[in-house]
Amino acid sequence: MYARDNVAGASDLQQRLPSDGEVATATDMLRMLADGTRLRLMWLLSDGEHDVTALVRALGVARPAVSQHLGKLRLAGLVAVRRDGRRALYTARGGHVRRLVAEVMYAASHRVTGAPDHD
Template sequence: MNLAMPKNSEPTPVQLSAAAATFALLSSPPRLHLVWLCAQGTYDVGTLAQRVGVSIPTVSQHLTKLRLAGVVTARREGRHHFYAVDDPHVLTLLDQIFEHIAPDGSLAPDPPIQPAG
């Protein structure tokens, strides 16, 4: 395992909390879909709302959280905001999670959902 930490050191409680908060942020399927789309290119809020299938206000709320966490970046052109993922760590995380759930490179069929508990 190649982790960016010195050998034989454990993450601190603060680092663990920050990592858990990032995973929690990505635990919403619409939010994860937004991040995946923004990793593929630059989109405005209306296009993202249409692609994800949720309202523009909901997408705006999700994007605000993702931007404040540094997961997506935003740039303004006139009255429009455009969102993208520029952080290579986020891109790697997305690649790794989808490789984990679909090692053959396909995203179908969907993995079975296990009941909680």
């Protein structure tokens, strides 16, 4: 058996590629997470619902900045909002988003601490 026998053809690889729409959406989502304040917000929101006041206190960032970041995260489909009377409660939108944020933070932690990667 030759090594070339195990190599997939170009057409096989093309069929396994995600669609243009999926790639564009994923790129937009990752672009939103490429900001330190937004990534911290997503880390907090992955834990449950929080209002803007709690997020401002936790991050030490001005209220208008937190609100602006939350708006961008909502538009990107990463954050959901629920009204409770006059309060708006924000949370990470779904398990995929929560796991994405957790995995990137765990990978960063491993890189910073020198812990070995997982398979």
